[in-house]
Amino acid sequence: MFPAIVLAVPLVLSGCAGDASALDPAGPDARAIARLWWVMFYASIVLFALVMGLFALVMLKPGAGARLPEGRWILWGGLWMPVPVLMALLVVSLVQGEHLLAREGSGDALRVEAHARQWQWEFRYLDAENRPVTVDVLHMPVDRPVEVVTTSEDVIHSLWVPVLGGKIDAVPGHRNRVRLLADKTGNFGGLCAEYCGTGHTNMRFRVLVHEPEAFRALLERGFVE
Amino acid sequence: MTQTRGGQSLRLHRQLSAIWGTGPGFARLAAVNHSVIGKRFMATAAIFFAIGGLLGMLIRTQLASSESPFMEEGLYAQVFTMHGTIMMFLFAIPMLEGLAIYLLPKLLGARDLAFPRLTAYGYWCYLFGGTMLLAALAFGVAPDSGWFMYTPLSSRVFSPGINADVWLLGITFVEISALSAAVEILVSILKLRAPGMSLARMPIFGWYMLVTAGMMVVGFPPLILGSILLELERAFDLPFFDPARGGDPLLWQHLFWLFGHPEVYIIFLPAAGAISTFLPVFAGRPLAGYRAVVVALIAMGFLSLGLWVHHMYLVGIPHLALSFFSAASALVAIPTAVQIFAWLATLSHGRPRFSLPMLYFFGFLFIFVIGGLTGVMVAMVPFDIQAHDSHFVVAHLHYVLVGGFVFPVLGAAYYWVPHMTGRMPVNHLAKPAFWMIFVGFNVTFFIMHLTGLRGMPRRAHLYPAEPGLEWFNFISSVGSFVMAIGFGLLLLDFALHFRFGRAFRRNPWQARTLEWAMPTPPPPYAFASLPHVEVRADTLHPDRIGAELAAGQGYLGFVREGRMETLAVEAIGGRVEQVVELPRPSYLPLFTALATGVFFMAMLFKVYVVAALAPLLVVALFLRWTVGRGRRSDSGPEDVGRGVSVPSHFESRSAPSIWAMMFALIADATLFASLVFGGLFLWISAPGWPTPVMPQPDGIATLAMLAVAGLGCLSAWRSIPSGGAGRLAPLAFTVILHAGTMIFFAWSAAAIADPTEHAAAATVFFALCYAALHAAIGLVFAGYGLWRAATGWVSSVRLLDLRIGLLFHLYAFAAAAITLAFWWLMATLGGTGIPA
Ligand code: HEM
Ligand SMILES: [Cu+2]
Numbered sequence A: 001m002f003p004a005i006v007l008a009v010p011l012v013l014s015g016c017a018g019d020a021s022a023l024d025p026a027g028p029d030a031r032a033i034a035r036l037w038w039v040m041f042y043a044s045i046v047l048f049a050l051v052m053g054l055f056a057l058v059m060l061k062p063g064a065g066a067r068l069p070e071g072r073w074i075l076w077g078g079l080w081m082p083v084p085v086l087m088a089l090l091v092v093s094l095v096q097g098e099h100l101l102a103r104e105g106s107g108d109a110l111r112v113e114a115h116a117r118q119w120q121w122e123f124r125y126l127d128a129e130n131r132p133v134t135v136d137v138l139h140m141p142v143d144r145p146v147e148v149v150t151t152s153e154d155v156i157h158s159l160w161v162p163v164l165g166g167k168i169d170a171v172p173g174h175r176n177r178v179r180l181l182a183d184k185t186g187n188f189g190g191l192c193a194e195y196c197g198t199g200h201t202n203m204r205f206r207v208l209v210h211e212p213e214a215f216r217a218l219l220e221r222g223f224v225e
Numbered sequence B: 001m002t003q004t005r006g007g008q009s010l011r012l013h014r015q016l017s018a019i020w021g022t023g024p025g026f027a028r029l030a031a032v033n034h035s036v037i038g039k040r041f042m043a044t045a046a047i048f049f050a051i052g053g054l055l056g057m058l059i060r061t062q063l064a065s066s067e068s069p070f071m072e073e074g075l076y077a078q079v080f081t082m083h084g085t086i087m088m089f090l091f092a093i094p095m096l097e098g099l100a101i102y103l104l105p106k107l108l109g110a111r112d113l114a115f116p117r118l119t120a121y122g123y124w125c126y127l128f129g130g131t132m133l134l135a136a137l138a139f140g141v142a143p144d145s146g147w148f149m150y151t152p153l154s155s156r157v158f159s160p161g162i163n164a165d166v167w168l169l170g171i172t173f174v175e176i177s178a179l180s181a182a183v184e185i186l187v188s189i190l191k192l193r194a195p196g197m198s199l200a201r202m203p204i205f206g207w208y209m210l211v212t213a214g215m216m217v218v219g220f221p222p223l224i225l226g227s228i229l230l231e232l233e234r235a236f237d238l239p240f241f242d243p244a245r246g247g248d249p250l251l252w253q254h255l256f257w258l259f260g261h262p263e264v265y266i267i268f269l270p271a272a273g274a275i276s277t278f279l280p281v282f283a284g285r286p287l288a289g290y291r292a293v294v295v296a297l298i299a300m301g302f303l304s305l306g307l308w309v310h311h312m313y314l315v316g317i318p319h320l321a322l323s324f325f326s327a328a329s330a331l332v333a334i335p336t337a338v339q340i341f342a343w344l345a346t347l348s349h350g351r352p353r354f355s356l357p358m359l360y361f362f363g364f365l366f367i368f369v370i371g372g373l374t375g376v377m378v379a380m381v382p383f384d385i386q387a388h389d390s391h392f393v394v395a396h397l398h399y400v401l402v403g404g405f406v407f408p409v410l411g412a413a414y415y416w417v418p419h420m421t422g423r424m425p426v427n428h429l430a431k432p433a434f435w436m437i438f439v440g441f442n443v444t445f446f447i448m449h450l451t452g453l454r455g456m457p458r459r460a461h462l463y464p465a466e467p468g469l470e471w472f473n474f475i476s477s478v479g480s481f482v483m484a485i486g487f488g489l490l491l492l493d494f495a496l497h498f499r500f501g502r503a504f505r506r507n508p509w510q511a512r513t514l515e516w517a518m519p520t521p522p523p524p525y526a527f528a529s530l531p532h533v534e535v536r537a538d539t540l541h542p543d544r545i546g547a548e549l550a551a552g553q554g555y556l557g558f559v560r561e562g563r564m565e566t567l568a569v570e571a572i573g574g575r576v577e578q579v580v581e582l583p584r585p586s587y588l589p590l591f592t593a594l595a596t597g598v599f600f601m602a603m604l605f606k607v608y609v610v611a612a613l614a615p616l617l618v619v620a621l622f623l624r625w626t627v628g629r630g631r632r633s634d635s636g637p638e639d640v641g642r643g644v645s646v647p648s649h650f651e652s653r654s655a656p657s658i659w660a661m662m663f664a665l666i667a668d669a670t671l672f673a674s675l676v677f678g679g680l681f682l683w684i685s686a687p688g689w690p691t692p693v694m695p696q697p698d699g700i701a702t703l704a705m706l707a708v709a710g711l712g713c714l715s716a717w718r719s720i721p722s723g724g725a726g727r728l729a730p731l732a733f734t735v736i737l738h739a740g741t742m743i744f745f746a747w748s749a750a751a752i753a754d755p756t757e758h759a760a761a762a763t764v765f766f767a768l769c770y771a772a773l774h775a776a777i778g779l780v781f782a783g784y785g786l787w788r789a790a791t792g793w794v795s796s797v798r799l800l801d802l803r804i805g806l807l808f809h810l811y812a813f814a815a816a817a818i819t820l821a822f823w824w825l826m827a828t829l830g831g832t833g834i835p836a
C-alpha cells in the first residue's frame, strides 16, 4: 500500500501538466534534475516529519525528551543530522552540475545562437551554410545535443525549456552557453524566465524536436516549409 | 516600611517623568524616546504590511485565472515590484528596527538607546522615504522593474520615466534609517547595559541584535553604492552598467545581492531572537545551549555574507565558482538547525505551556522548516536551473519570509503588546485568526512550488490555459483570501485587546528578563533606577527587582540638575564605566530629515541646484544638534549611586559616540571597498576593456598628495594630547590639509575629460569625488573641533569632540591614499588585458 502511494505522488503532482513542465521531462538532463527533485522531496518529507514529530513529542509528552541531555539534542539535531545529508546532497549536485553545466561544447553538438530582444527570440543555426534564422521557434534534432549560445540586444532575458532542463540568462554584453538534449520528438514550450519588461509574459517560444532526417531536411531548406 | 518605599517610588516617578516625558500636542514631533519611536516604527511598518498585503492580494486576484483581464502588464509590474519592495524595505526591516528600538534598552537595563535623536531622525527618514514610494504608487509612476531592479531594464533607455528613480532615491532615503539604526543598536548593545551585565550574561536577544546590526553595517553599503551608481548612470549618463561603454549589468547584480542575501538573515535573526526570548518563558526554563546559539548566530552572520552568488547561478559564472557558493548556502542550514534544536531541547527539558505566542511558534516551525528545506534545494545548482525565476522560488521565499518573520513577529506581538498596553490578550478571535492565516498561507504558497515546477515563471501576469496550472492557481488564490480574512480577524483581535484587554499588574507571563521589571505600560525613563546584574539576564526575577528599582535602590535612582542620565559599561566585561547624559526632546531630527528629503526630492525632479545646496543645509542642521551639548568645565567622577563614581561620557575615552563613529566608518569603508571591488570586477568581466580612455594619474602630484595625507594624519593626531591652546595649531593645520586634499581631488576629477565615455573613466571619477567629499567632511569636522576648542568646550579631559574628529580625519586621509592607489591600479590594469 505505502509504496503504491509513494509512487503515485509523482504521477498526481506532475499529471495534467502542459508542455512546459519540469516534472514531465523530454530529455536526460531534465530527467536527472527531476530525479534529484523527487529524491530531495522525499528526504524533505522525512526531515520535516522528524522535526514536527519531535515538536509534538516535547509539547504533548512533557519530560519525554528530558532523558536526552540538552547538549545532545543540539549536537545530534544541529550537527550530526544535517551534516551527512548536506554532504551527500552537495556531492551529488556537484557531479550532476558539472555534467549539466559543462560550458565547453561537446564535439558533435549542433550550434545555435539564441538572440533575445524585447520581446522575441531569434534562433540562428550556425551549422548550416546560410545560417538560417527562425523566430520564436527552436528546431532541434532528437538525441543530439544542441549548444545554444544566448545573447541579448537590450535587457536581460532568460531562456528556459523546462522539459529539457535548460535555463540560462541572456545578458547584454555577454555570451552564455547552455546545452539542450531531447530524447523524445515533439512540440514543447519554452519561455523567458527573467523579467524583461511589459512583454515578458508573452515572450514564449516553441521547441520542435524532430527525427534526425527530418531535421536535416528542414535545416537544408532553411526551415521554409 | 512599604509605605515609605511606595511614597519614595512615586516621588521618583514624578521627578523622572517630568524630564524624560514627551510633551503633548505638537511636542510629539520632538519625541526622541525609544519607547515612543519604537512604537512608531512598528505601527508604521504594520501599515506598510497592510498595503503590501493588499498588493499581494491584487497579484493573487490577477493570477486566479489564466487570461484574467483584471490588470494590464504595466500595472501588474508596478504592483509586484511595489509588493516586494514594500515588504522587504518598508515592512520587514523597519519592523525589526522598531522591535529592537523598543525592547533593547529595557532588556539590557538602560533608560534609552545611545542616540535618541538619531533614532528619531531615522524614523523620519523612513517615513518620508516610504511616503515617496507610496505617492508614486498613487500617481501611477511606481517602480516597475521588480524588487531587485535589474539593469539594463531599470536604465534610462528602458525605463525612461521617474519610476526607477523613485526606487533608487526613495529606498536610499529609507536606508539612512537602517544604517543609523544599525549603528545605534550596535553601540547601545555594546555600551549601554546594566552594570555587571557582561556580554556573556546578556539576554539572548541582545546577541541576535548584535549580529543583525553588524550585518546591517556591512550589508547595506553595497546596495547604497549600487543605487548611487545606477542613479548617476540614469541622471548623468555615467556608464557603470552599460556594456556598450565598458560597464556591466552583472555589477549591479553583485552589488544588489551582496546586500540582498544578508538582508534575508537580517530579517530572520531578530525574529528568531524574539522566539529565543519568549519560548523559554513558556517552557518554564532558560534557553538551552545559550553558547551554542551564540556561536551559531555568529557563524550565520559570517556565512551569510558569502552566499550572494546563489541568486546568480544562471548568469554565466563557471560551475566551479558556483559550487563554492552552493556549498556555503547549504552550510547555512547547520546554524539554523542548531537553533531549532536548541528550542526543542528547551521545550523538552521544561514544562511547556501552550499559549498564543507558542501557537505562532508552531506556525513558524511548520512553515519555516519547509522554507529551509526548499532553500537547501534551490541552493543545489542543478535543481536551481529549473526552479530559478519560477513560482517555486516565489513559494520558497514566502515560506522563509512569512514563516521566518511574520509568524514569529505575530507571536512576539502577543507576547509584548501587553507590555505596551498593560493589558492581556482577549483570546476569542486569536485562535480562529491564527488558523485561517496558517491554513490560508499553506494553501496559497505550497501550491506555488508545483506551479513553478510546471513551468510558471514569476512576474508573468498571464499563463497558458492548461487545466493543471489553472486549477492550481485558482486554489492558491482562494487560499490567499482565507489568509486575508485571517489577518482581518487578527486586526480585530488587537482592536479588542486595546479596548477590552484585562489589565494586569506586573509580569503576566512570569518572564525572567528585565523588560518586565518596570511598570507596564512603561514610563518614558523605563527604569527608575538601574539594576546591577550578577547572573545571566534571562534568569532574573522581575517582580522583586522591579519593586526595588522603582524605589530607587539601583544606580542613578535620583535626578541630578534635570539631566537625562543612564550608564555605560565597559563593552565586554560590563563594569560601570561612565555616566551618559542623553539629549532632550528636539525638533531638530524632524527638520534635518526634512532637509534630507529636500535633497532626495530635488534629485528626483532633477532640480540639481537645490540638490547641491540641500546637503549644506543638512550639515548646518547637524551642527546645530551639537550646540549646548557638552560641558564647559571638567567635572571628574560623578556619583551614580550604590557608592560608585564614574566620569561623564564627555570625559570618557570610550564614549558611545566614539564607538558610533567607528561603526559608521566601517560602513563607509565597506561602501568604498565595494567600489574598488566594482572597478576590478568591471576590468575582469565587462566587455570593452582594456580601454584607451583611461584617465592617467600624475606621478609628482600623487607623491605630493600622499605627503599631504600623511601630514594630515599626523596633525590630527597631534591635536589630542597637547593641552590648552596648543591644540588649536594642529587643528588649524588639519583644516588646511583637508582643504588642500579636497582641491586636489576635485581638480583631478574635473580634469577627466569625459567620464561618460567609458566605465573606466566613470569609476575613477567616482572614486576621486568620494575622496574629495571626504576631505570636505573632514574640513567640517576639523573646523568644528577648532570652534569647540576655541569656545571652551574642550580641555585635556573633555576631548570627546576631538576624538570623534580624529577618527574621521584618519579615515579621510587613508581614503585619499587608497583612492590614489586605486587610480594607479585601474590605470595600469585598464590599459592591459586580463592575464589569460
Ligand atoms: C498577504 C500575503 C502575501 C501574498 C498574497 C503574496 C503574494 C505574492 C505573489 C503571488 C508574488 C509573485 C508575483 C509574481 O511573481 O508575479 C509575490 C512576490 C513577492 N512577495 Fe509576496 N505575498 C504576500 C506576503 C509577502 C510578505 C510578507 C513578503 C516579505 C516579507 C513578501 C515578499 C515578496 C517578494 C520579495 C516578492 C517578489 C517580488 C518581485 O518579484 O519583484 N510577500 N508575493
Ligand atoms: Cu522576460
Ligand SMILES: [Cu+2]
Pocket: B260, B261, B264, B307, B308, B310, B311
Ligand atoms: Cu539569498
